[in-house]
Amino acid sequence: MFTEQGFDAVPVTAIAKAAGVSHMTFFRHFPTKEAVVVSDLFNPLIAEAVRAQPQRWRPLTRAVRGLVAAMSQESARKEMSSQEFHERIRLAALTPSLAAAVRTAGQETERAIAAALAAPGVDDAAARAAAGAVMGAASSLLLAWAGESNAADTGAADAAATLSRGLLSLLGEA
Numbered sequence: 813m814f815t816e817q818g819f820d821a822v823p824v825t826a827i828a829k830a831a832g833v834s835h836m837t838f839f840r841h842f843p844t845k846e847a848v849v850v851s852d853l854f855n856p857l858i859a860e861a862v863r864a865q866p867q868r869w870r871p872l873t874r875a876v877r878g879l880v881a882a883m884s885q886e887s888a889r890k891e892m893s894s895q896e897f898h899e900r901i902r903l904a905a906l907t908p909s910l911a912a913a914v915r916t917a918g919q920e921t922e923r924a925i926a927a928a929l930a931a932p933g934v935d936d937a938a939a940r941a942a943a944g945a946v947m948g949a950a951s952s953l954l955l956a957w958a959g960e961s962n963a964a965d966t967g968a969a970d971a972a973a974t975l976s977r978g979l980l981s982l983l984g985e986a
Contacts, residue, residue: 827845827848871929874929898958925947950979953978
């Protein structure tokens with residue numbers, strides 16, 4: 813429905829009707845219309861992977877390596893290879909209100925990463941900066957990837973490779 817008519821042109825009442833639920837039931841499951849498309853499925857996976865990185869590493873290194881490790885896991889690769897994932901990210905890339913929602917949704921993961929980086933001797937500001945840098949980069953990379961005309965043909969391998977390459981460039985390793 814969103815792909816054919818455009819996200820902004822589809823009212824919540826039409827979404828609810830197509831799903832066979834009431835307008836009120838829709839909002840019990842989704843706090844906003846944007847939440848139908850934008851969700852942060854990887855939050856716990858990412859936080860766990862960041863937490864597992866060696867604490868002797870700088871916060872940015874732990875955050876980058878943790879996110880790359882999380883996106884390399886089978887469950888993440890399966891999700892990223894799905895047609896639904898690609899369609900949702902592409903729709904977000906082409907719809908300014910959804911691109912903003914992607915960045916907003918990433919703030920929850922950003923907080924989870926910062927919390928995972930927290931440890932004795934780790935400056936809170938450094939943890940927050942590392943988390944923000946990684947999530948800002950990841951959002952930008954995925955939205956740019958999905959907006960490319962060949963993204964539908966290349967699938968998850970390119971999404972994962974683009975994400976890994978871009979994130980590792982933050983460490984000077986691209």
